Amino acid sequence: MRDRIIQKAKLAQSSSRVLANVSSDQKNFALVRMAEKLVDRKDYILEANRVDLENAYRKDYKTAFIDRLTLNEKRIYEMADSLKAVAELPDPVGEIVTMWKRPNGLQIGQMRVPIGVIGIIYESRPNVTVDATGLCLKSGNAVILRGGSEALNSNIVLVDTLREALREAQLPEDAVQIIDMPEREAVDIMMKLNDYIDLLIPRGGAGLIKNVIENSTIPVVETGVGNCHTYVDKDADLEKAKNICFNAKVQRPGVCNAMETLLVHKDISHQFLPEMIEMFKNAGVEIRGCEKTLAICPEVKPATEEDWYTEYLDLILAVKVVESVDEAIEHIYKYGTKHSEAIVTENYTVARKFLNEVDAACVYVNASTRFTDGFQFGFGGEIGISTQKLHARGPMGLKELTTIKYIILGDGQVRK
Amino acid sequence: MRDRIIQKAKLAQSSSRVLANVSSDQKNFALVRMAEKLVDRKDYILEANRVDLENAYRKDYKTAFIDRLTLNEKRIYEMADSLKAVAELPDPVGEIVTMWKRPNGLQIGQMRVPIGVIGIIYESRPNVTVDATGLCLKSGNAVILRGGSEALNSNIVLVDTLREALREAQLPEDAVQIIDMPEREAVDIMMKLNDYIDLLIPRGGAGLIKNVIENSTIPVVETGVGNCHTYVDKDADLEKAKNICFNAKVQRPGVCNAMETLLVHKDISHQFLPEMIEMFKNAGVEIRGCEKTLAICPEVKPATEEDWYTEYLDLILAVKVVESVDEAIEHIYKYGTKHSEAIVTENYTVARKFLNEVDAACVYVNASTRFTDGFQFGFGGEIGISTQKLHARGPMGLKELTTIKYIILGDGQVRK
Numbered sequence: 001m002r003d004r005i006i007q008k009a010k011l012a013q014s015s016s017r018v019l020a021n022v023s024s025d026q027k028n029f030a031l032v033r034m035a036e037k038l039v040d041r042k043d044y045i046l047e048a049n050r051v052d053l054e055n056a057y058r059k060d061y062k063t064a065f066i067d068r069l070t071l072n073e074k075r076i077y078e079m080a081d082s083l084k085a086v087a088e089l090p091d092p093v094g095e096i097v098t099m100w101k102r103p104n105g106l107q108i109g110q111m112r113v114p115i116g117v118i119g120i121i122y123e124s125r126p127n128v129t130v131d132a133t134g135l136c137l138k139s140g141n142a143v144i145l146r147g148g149s150e151a152l153n154s155n156i157v158l159v160d161t162l163r164e165a166l167r168e169a170q171l172p173e174d175a176v177q178i179i180d181m182p183e184r185e186a187v188d189i190m191m192k193l194n195d196y197i198d199l200l201i202p203r204g205g206a207g208l209i210k211n212v213i214e215n216s217t218i219p220v221v222e223t224g225v226g227n228c229h230t231y232v233d234k235d236a237d238l239e240k241a242k243n244i245c246f247n248a249k250v251q252r253p254g255v256c257n258a259m260e261t262l263l264v265h266k267d268i269s270h271q272f273l274p275e276m277i278e279m280f281k282n283a284g285v286e287i288r289g290c291e292k293t294l295a296i297c298p299e300v301k302p303a304t305e306e307d308w309y310t311e312y313l314d315l316i317l318a319v320k321v322v323e324s325v326d327e328a329i330e331h332i333y334k335y336g337t338k339h340s341e342a343i344v345t346e347n348y349t350v351a352r353k354f355l356n357e358v359d360a361a362c363v364y365v366n367a368s369t370r371f372t373d374g375f376q377f378g379f380g381g382e383i384g385i386s387t388q389k390l391h392a393r394g395p396m397g398l399k400e401l402t403t404i405k406y407i408i409l410g411d412g413q414v415r416k
Numbered sequence: 417m418r419d420r421i422i423q424k425a426k427l428a429q430s431s432s433r434v435l436a437n438v439s440s441d442q443k444n445f446a447l448v449r450m451a452e453k454l455v456d457r458k459d460y461i462l463e464a465n466r467v468d469l470e471n472a473y474r475k476d477y478k479t480a481f482i483d484r485l486t487l488n489e490k491r492i493y494e495m496a497d498s499l500k501a502v503a504e505l506p507d508p509v510g511e512i513v514t515m516w517k518r519p520n521g522l523q524i525g526q527m528r529v530p531i532g533v534i535g536i537i538y539e540s541r542p543n544v545t546v547d548a549t550g551l552c553l554k555s556g557n558a559v560i561l562r563g564g565s566e567a568l569n570s571n572i573v574l575v576d577t578l579r580e581a582l583r584e585a586q587l588p589e590d591a592v593q594i595i596d597m598p599e600r601e602a603v604d605i606m607m608k609l610n611d612y613i614d615l616l617i618p619r620g621g622a623g624l625i626k627n628v629i630e631n632s633t634i635p636v637v638e639t640g641v642g643n644c645h646t647y648v649d650k651d652a653d654l655e656k657a658k659n660i661c662f663n664a665k666v667q668r669p670g671v672c673n674a675m676e677t678l679l680v681h682k683d684i685s686h687q688f689l690p691e692m693i694e695m696f697k698n699a700g701v702e703i704r705g706c707e708k709t710l711a712i713c714p715e716v717k718p719a720t721e722e723d724w725y726t727e728y729l730d731l732i733l734a735v736k737v738v739e740s741v742d743e744a745i746e747h748i749y750k751y752g753t754k755h756s757e758a759i760v761t762e763n764y765t766v767a768r769k770f771l772n773e774v775d776a777a778c779v780y781v782n783a784s785t786r787f788t789d790g791f792q793f794g795f796g797g798e799i800g801i802s803t804q805k806l807h808a809r810g811p812m813g814l815k816e817l818t819t820i821k822y823i824i825l826g827d828g829q830v831r832k
Contacts, residue, residue, distance in 0.1 A: 017749075021772055094772075100794065106783055108793055113775070115805050194629075198805055213610075217630060219806045240828040247830035333433075355823050356437055356510075359529070367522055367826025376831065377524055377822075378516065389531050389614055389819040390635040391807040403805040406793075407771050410783025412656035414663035415792065 001181055005189050008177040009144060009196035012117045015172035016142035020114045022171060024091035027138055030169035031087035035080035037161045038130070042076045048157040049126065056124075056150050064254070068125045069151055079130040082381070086134040089380040092398045093140045096407075106413050110404040114140030116198035118401065119190060120383075121212055123204040124148030129158045133176050135383050137166075139401035142175040144197060146190060148204075149182035156180055191216040203384050206311075221392055221400075223384035226256030226339035227311045228369045231328040231354070233345035234267040240366060241344040242276055247368040248342065250283045254313045256385060257340050257372040261308060261318040263328045269321045270296055277319070285315045292321035308335040325350050329357050336360060339387050340369040361387055361394040417597055421605050424593040425560060425612035428533045431588035432558035436530045438587060440507035443554055446585035447503035451496035453577045454546070458492045464573040465542065472540075472566050480670065484541045485567055495546040498797070502550040505796040508814045509556045512823075522829050526820040530556030532614035534817065535606055536799075537628055539620040540564030545574045549592050551799050553582075555817035558591040560613060562606060564620075565598035572596055607632040619800050622727075637808055637816075639800035642672030642755035643727045644785045647744040647770070649761035650681040654688050656782055657760040661692060663784040664758065666699045670729045672801060673756050673788040677724060677734040679744045685737045686712055693735070701731045708737035724751040741766050745773050752776060755803050756785040777803055777810035 019027075038045065049071040056069055092112050099109030118141045120132045129145055136143035147155045155178055163173035179186050191200065191212060200220045202212035213220055230248055232241045248259035264272055273296050277287055287293075288303035300319070307318040308331070322328045325343075332341050342364035343354040351365045362372045372395060374382025379397030386392040392400035435443075454461065465487040472485055508528050515525030534557045536548045545561055552559035563571045571594055579589040595602050607616065607628060616636045618628035629636055646664050648657045664675035680688055689712050693703055703709075704719035716735070723734040724747070738744045741759075748757050758780035759770040767781045778788045788811060790798025795813025802808040808816035 017775075020775070102792070102794055106787065111771075116775075214633060219635065219804065221806075237828070243828060243830050251831055355527075359433075359436070359532075360821060362822040362824060364824045365826060367824055367829040368831050370831035371522060371824060371829070372822075376518075378518055388635065390637075393819055394822045403809055405776060406778040406788075406810045408778060408780045408783055408787060410781060412653070412659060413783040413787070414659050415667055415784050415786035 001183065001186060002189050004181070005179060005186060006193065006196070008179065009117065009193050011174035012142040012144050012177045013196045015175035016114065016116045018172050019137070019140045019142060019175050020093070022140075026169060026171060027091065027140070028087040030137060030166050030171050031083050031134055033165035033168050034134070034162050035083040037165050038076055038080045038083070038158075041157070041161050042073060045076060045154065045157050045161070046071060046073070048153040051153045052124075052151055061150070065124070068123070071126055071154060075127065079127055082131055083134045086138050086381055089138060089398060091138065092402050097404060104413050105411065107409040109407050109409075111407050112399070112402045113405050115401060115403050117142045117144060117196060119144045119146065119197045119200040119218065121146045121187060121190070121200065121202045121204075121208065122148065123208065124151035126151050126154040126158055128203060129155050130162070131381070132383060133162050135381050135398060135401060137175065139398045141401055142177070144177045144179065144190070146179040146187060152180060152182055187211075188215065191218060194218050201384055219391070221384070221386050221396070222388040223386055224256050224339075225311055225337045225387060226258070226385075227260050227309065227335060227337045228257060228340045228342075229261045229263055229328075229332050229336060230259050230342045230344065230369065231263040231322070231325070231332075232265060232268065232272060233325060233343060233347060233350055234265040235347035235350060236268065236344040237346055238268065238272055241272065242279060244342065244344055244366065244368050245276060246279055246283070248370055249280065249285060249317050250315070251368070251370055253315050256311070257369050258313070259317065259369055260310065260312055261320065261335070263320050263322050263331060265325075266292065266321050266323055269293075273297060273319070280317060283315070285317050288316065288318045290320040293319045311337070325353060329354065332358055332360070337387060339385070340364065340372040342367065342369050361385065417599065417602060418605050420597070421595060421602060422609065422612070424595065425533065425609050427590035428558040428560050428593045429612045431591035432530065432532045434588050435553070435556045435558060435591050436509070438556075442585060442587060443507065443556070444503040446553060446582050446587050447499050447550055449581035449584050450546075450550070450578050451499040453581045454492055454496045454499070454574075457573070457577050458489060461492060461570065461573050461577070462487060462489070464569040467569045468540075468567055477566070481540070484539070487542055487570060491543065495543055498547055499550045502554050502797050505554060505814060507554065508818050513820060520829050521827065523825040525823050527823050528815070528818045529821050531817060531819050533558045533560060533612060535560045535562065535613045535616045535634065537562045537603060537606070537616065537618045537620075537624065538564065539624065540567035542567050542570040542574055544619060545571050546578070547797070548799060549578050551797050551814060551817060553591065555814045557817055558593070560593045560595065560606065562595040562603060568596060568598055604631065607634060610634050617800055635807075637800070637802050637812070638804040639802055640672050641727055641753045641803060642674070642801075643676050643725065643751060643753045644673060644756045644758075645677045645679055645744075645748050645752060646675050646758040646760065646785065647679040647738070647741070647748075648681060648684065648688060649741060649759060649763060649766055650683040651763035651766060652684065652760040653762055654684065657688065658692055658695060660758065660760055660782065660784050662695055662699070664786055665696065665701060665733050666731070667784070667786055669731050672727070673785050674729070675733065675785055676726065676728055677736065677751070679736050679738050679747060681741075682708065682737050682739055685709075689713060689735070696733060699731070701733050704732065704734045706736040709735045727753070741769060745770065748774055748776070753803060755801070756780065756788040758783065758785050777801065
């Protein structure tokens with residue numbers, strides 16, 4: 001198995017050298033061909049997906065799992081559309097990010113270049129196979145895909161289709177590799193291939209991400225866990241606050257940028273919480289409150305210490321009344337995951353303090369945390385949301401799949 | 417030992433939260449006080465250094481090692497000057513790198529912020545203790561220093577001095593921590609403290625760097641190994657070529673941006689090599705050549721396969737005659753370390769090809785590779801030269817010791 005994986009990684013690496021220097025036109029042609037081929041081949045893809053689904057049903061997976069695994073005609077068209085959208089995005093490769101001139105006449109510039117070979121380790125979501133391939137191709141990178149074993153049949157047919165499109169575009173099909181071995185050992189091997197893989201991006205649950213961070217010797221960009229807070233300040237516009245909090249919790253509770261804990265300043269808690277909690281209850285949200293919350297809304301379930309740490313990804317919300325913006329910032333520092341944090345306030349100084357002092361990928365004033373997303377930010381695509389500080393932070397688009405090299409133009413300069 | 421190291425890391429972490437939000441004035445005041453105190457205390461520092469030097473002499477270390485370990489009055493003034501120079505640099509923290517407006521009115525910006533706690537693992541060079549502390553402080557980071565055990569006495573006195581200056585500036589002295597345990601185990605413990613340290617930067621020889629990359633669970637920025645090439649094209653201006661090559665090899669051979677292999681196009685090899693090699697020989701450079709080089713200059717020592725891989729860091733140079741720019745690029749790809757690579761040519765298309773296709777931190781046209789340096793690039797300081805692709809590539813100045821956070825300013829926006 002090790003040899004086969006290394007073989008795939010080597011092929012990806014040599015393809016990446018070609019991809020780094022092909023024209024945008026050629027990459028865009030390949031992306032559009034990929035989209036067309038997915039639609040052409042939809043029957044084969046759905047057939048393979050049916051096999052995966054039957055296996056999953058037999059193993060009694062949860063509804064959410066089955067839903068993520070499921071492909072249908074609509075989803076295939078969506079995947080195709082997302083490839084076409086990536087083709088429309090500007091090519092990041094070759095951009096001169098900045099260039100300056102030194103007193104000795106040297107011109108020094110940063111040129112955006114692909115990273116090389118990117119490994120993606122993800123769960124049983126066939127759409128990630130297509131989305132990740134599209135973004136890696138556009139940014140000039142080869143990709144090695146390791147999806148969840150329950151989606152293996154779907155992924156094999158998808159990758160086959162994508163590689164055929166690369167061939168037709170006269171690009172190296174080996175730029176897209178799939179680790180088609182269901183064994184866990186395959187991931188262990190992949191995580192140590194520093195000589196061939198430049199970056200690993202784990203996408204999925206906390207367990208998957210933790211495993212990669214602890215065991216990979218390849219640089220990792222950590223994505224995802226979001227224990228997000230919204231703090232409603234004493235100087236908040238309470239109408240805005242209600243809309244923002246409701247949106248952050250209810251609009252799509254199962255995702256990493258949804259609110260998990262609501263922090264409310266004590267001075268407005270009596271005025272704000274009863275109506276807010278009523279809104280949440282009507283939307284089916286279970287509330288778990290601190291003692292002060294319970295004093296205001298006695299019907300609420302008490303929160304435990306564990307609740308403050310929990311990313312529910314569900315219609316559950318922890319609520320805490322705080323003494324001050326400082327207590328809110330301390331709570332976020334202690335329990336947060338540095339993903340997305342929001343304040344609702346009309347007070348300039350408090351807003352500025354929150355923006356400066358909260359340490360998170362995305363810090364909001366008077367808006368829903370649900371905007372932490374590559375599309376919402378205007379990147380036109382997203383490979384994940386980085387919750388680490390190195391290399392990329394927050395939503396990662398095409399630029400975050402590149403690095404720079406310095407180009408230095410001289411006319412004979414030597415160092416004195 | 418573990419508990420003591422964790423204790424230090426915790427203190428660094430809590431100090432880093434303070435440092436992240438202090439004014440530039442306060443940081444600059446501390447930097448200037450550090451500089452003044454180093455000079456005030458120079459007798460104590462030199463005394464501690466004398467103890468380290470005596471131990472090192474007894475252990476029979478090489479001259480280069482002793483030289484790097486040695487402090488004297490001039491070097492103390494240089495360290496002080498470098499701190500003052502860092503005080504003069506613009507503060508990177510708080511800069512809004514970019515900000516844009518979305519159709520829904522949200523303003524999204526990238527704000528430059530400190531990384532947090534930076535660990536530096538380095539050899540027995542006391543000047544790194546001061547330089548790294550200065551750059552970390554200016555960029556708002558706490559620092560945990562782990563220098564070579566042979567410099568421990570010097571480092572303890574230096575850190576003591578630096579911390580005293582922090583106290584006088586009313587900044588948390590715990591922002592500068594020294595791992596004052598000579599045992600190797602201390603490094604092993606430090607490399608696993610993901611909860612407290614955000615970034616590790618190893619500075620030193622290949623063995624030290626390899627150890628950190630393979631064993632650290634904390635993100636690492638790899639610095640340093642430079643097997644740098646200069647390719648003299650058939651369309652080179654041979655006078656420029658001679659100056660550039662001579663400078664790249666001879667001006668300071670012991671550093672990572674010095675040339676280690678000279679590649680020469682076959683068409684000009686007969687014209688160029690005899691005179692070039694004569695110049696090198698007069699400067700005491702030992703030449704190791706390929707067969708074609710030997711055919712032109714028979715007195716040259718033959719190169720082995722190992723020579724192409726070697727970073728000599730000495731007055732030794734490998735020389736190879738190549739058929740084409742493509743062969744030069746292939747040679748660099750195979751043997752290079754992606755540090756600094758140069759072409760000498762007057763040919764526009766060849767220069768453009770070399771710039772695009774060579775994968776290295778710094779790619780030069782018609783200039784000496786010796787310019788790969790934070791000061792030469794105009795950064796005013798340097799914490800190291802990254803040879804990896806993630807987060808930072810090439811010379812790392814203050815900006816490379818920061819990350820960004822997204823700030824999102826709204827007036828009640830919710831996601832639809």
